[in-house]
Amino acid sequence: MADLSINLAGIQSPNPFWLASAPPTNTGYQVQKAFEAGWGGAVWKTLGDPVLNVTSRFSAMHFNGQRVAGFNNIELISDRPIETNLAEILETKKKYPNHTIIASLMVEPNQEKWHEIVKRVQAVGVDGFELNFGCPHGMAERGMGAASGQVPELVEKQTYWAKEVSEVPVIVKLTPNITDITATATAAVAGGADAVSMINTINSLMGVDLDTWNTVPNVAGKGAHGGYCGPAVKPIALNMVADCARHPHIQVPISGMGGVSNWQDAVEFMLLGATGVQVCTAAMHHGFRIVEDMIDGLNNYLEEKQLSSVMDLVGKSVEKYTDWGNLDLNHKVVAQINNDVCINCNKCYIACDDTSHQCIDRLVDQNGNDILRVREEDCVGCNLCSIVCPVDGAIEMVDIASDHPMTWNERQGFLKTMQTQITNG
Amino acid sequence: MSESQLVIQEKQQIDHLLQSDYRIFSIEENLSGSFVCFEKEGLEHTVKDKEILLIKTAEARKYFSTILFYQRV
Numbered sequence: 120m121a122d123l124s125i126n127l128a129g130i131q132s133p134n135p136f137w138l139a140s141a142p143p144t145n146t147g148y149q150v151q152k153a154f155e156a157g158w159g160g161a162v163w164k165t166l167g168d169p170v171l172n173v174t175s176r177f178s179a180m181h182f183n184g185q186r187v188a189g190f191n192n193i194e195l196i197s198d199r200p201i202e203t204n205l206a207e208i209l210e211t212k213k214k215y216p217n218h219t220i221i222a223s224l225m226v227e228p229n230q231e232k233w234h235e236i237v238k239r240v241q242a243v244g245v246d247g248f249e250l251n252f253g254c255p256h257g258m259a260e261r262g263m264g265a266a267s268g269q270v271p272e273l274v275e276k277q278t279y280w281a282k283e284v285s286e287v288p289v290i291v292k293l294t295p296n297i298t299d300i301t302a303t304a305t306a307a308v309a310g311g312a313d314a315v316s317m318i319n320t321i322n323s324l325m326g327v328d329l330d331t332w333n334t335v336p337n338v339a340g341k342g343a344h345g346g347y348c349g350p351a352v353k354p355i356a357l358n359m360v361a362d363c364a365r366h367p368h369i370q371v372p373i374s375g376m377g378g379v380s381n382w383q384d385a386v387e388f389m390l391l392g393a394t395g396v397q398v399c400t401a402a403m404h405h406g407f408r409i410v411e412d413m414i415d416g417l418n419n420y421l422e423e424k425q426l427s428s429v430m431d432l433v434g435k436s437v438e439k440y441t442d443w444g445n446l447d448l449n450h451k452v453v454a455q456i457n458n459d460v461c462i463n464c465n466k467c468y469i470a471c472d473d474t475s476h477q478c479i480d481r482l483v484d485q486n487g488n489d490i491l492r493v494r495e496e497d498c499v500g501c502n503l504c505s506i507v508c509p510v511d512g513a514i515e516m517v518d519i520a521s522d523h524p525m526t527w528n529e530r531q532g533f534l535k536t537m538q539t540q541i542t543n544g
Numbered sequence: 545m546s547e548s549q550l551v552i553q554e555k556q557q558i559d560h561l562l563q564s565d566y567r568i569f570s571i572e573e574n575l576s577g578s579f580v581c582f583e584k585e586g587l588e589h590t591v592k593d594k595e596i597l598l599i600k601t602a603e604a605r606k607y608f609s610t611i612l613f614y615q616r617v
Contacts, residue, residue: 205562449606476547492600496548497546497547523610523613523614525609525610525614529613530609530613532589533612533613533616534571535610536616538571539572541569
């Protein structure tokens with residue numbers, strides 16, 4: 120068996136699968152049950168001044184037969200007294216000393232408030248803190264969560280205040296509801312963060328009921344924006360994780376989350392720079408025991424790849440992720456249709472002809488059969504035909520290597536030089 | 545005319561001038577495409593002739609850029 124243990128900024132965990140701070144980590148009962156199932160760690164549901172919640176709280180986007188493609192919630196942070204939470208954290212840590220417990224914290228942007236909560240919580244023996252600068256709903260209206268997480272100066276200052284008294288590593292959880300997440304990640308690092316985690320949920324409104332015209336979800340006929348998560352947000356999260364991982368001023372470990380639903384997702388996050396992953400929606404959809412498949416799958420993958428430790432995955436794809444301007448303009452990809460497999464549904468033809476580059480011809484072969492053929496000279500390699508094709512193997516995107524790679528940045532660089540030479544005679 | 549035929553036509557125009565001892569002197573790019581100025585040298589580095597091609601297709605713009613880029617690296 121490969122070594123699945125991780126070390127995230129000095130925080131040891133038996134495996135990279137943590138439950139994210141959310142309803143699944145609301146109580147000691149739940150976290151202990153999760154540890155029994157195999158989760159390596161849990162980020163306790165955010166502690167702060169106790170709140171009042173509303174019902175209903177959750178809604179989901181089901182898409183073409185897949186339930187919970189996306190998930191939305193308007194639940195706030197823990198609504199239980201801190202004494203209750205701390206007693207359960209203490210008990211859980213005593214029963215599971217080798218599992219990781221991170222306490223998520225959220226208070227007003229005030230030094231005394233941060234000092235008070237950090238000191239009280241670390242007294243029960245947590246392995247680290249996660250500062251919640253990401254929760255987009257409710258708490259943000261009170262100047263906390265995403266509201267302060269969108270202001271780099273506040274991120275830096277509050278991180279600094281937490282670090283002033285923290286004796287354990289501090290992870291800063293970032294909001295994706297910002298134009299450039301590296302700005303707040305950089306601020307967190309400047310404030311002394313030992314690690315960053317991302318992404319928190321995305322501002323969202325799930326829908327409108329066509330009969331009642333109420334928003335979904337709604338509370339007595341009125342709705343408010345919630346936080347969107349689940350499989351649908353994974354591409355957004357991956358981009359933000361990778362952007363931070365390749366940023367020269369964010370050289371701290373990353374705890375990645377946002378749509379992680381299986382071991383494959385976890386591997387992707389780790390390849391793009393995450394040291395571990397956090398999971399919520401998948402656990403809420405399928406229960407804690409999904410971690411069994413995650414552990415088995417990850418272990419098998421590492422053995423297949425002949426890697427002895429899961430840490431060997433961290434960041435391996437980061438150098439492959441760059442700015443558009445560094446991509447080779449002369450690299451060519453073309454579609455090729457395998458008419459032995461094609462079922463002649465014409466989805467590719469319609470997609471290409473209506474919405475892309477009109478490079479698929481409908482022809483009749485010598486036996487009188489309808490066939491589809493790509494005019495490779497007109498194909499721009501957009502992938503649309505293979506994306507809409509319902510049959511595996513019917514359309515292959517073929518790489519045609521370039522003998523003369525040239526990026527946009529290189530092109531613009533030499534054109535500028537050329538212009539300068541002309542100007543200077 | 546299909547896009548690929550336009551590309552071929554524009555590449556042929558570029559090749560023709562380069563094979564006729566012209567060299568790319570300057571490039572001006574705007575909303576209409578790339579205006580590529582070709583010059584042919586006469587005696588003692590004087591400009592004997594000048595031709596300007598408006599290159600409209602993306603592939604042909606890549607084509608002359610690549611030729612220029614590899615002449616310079």
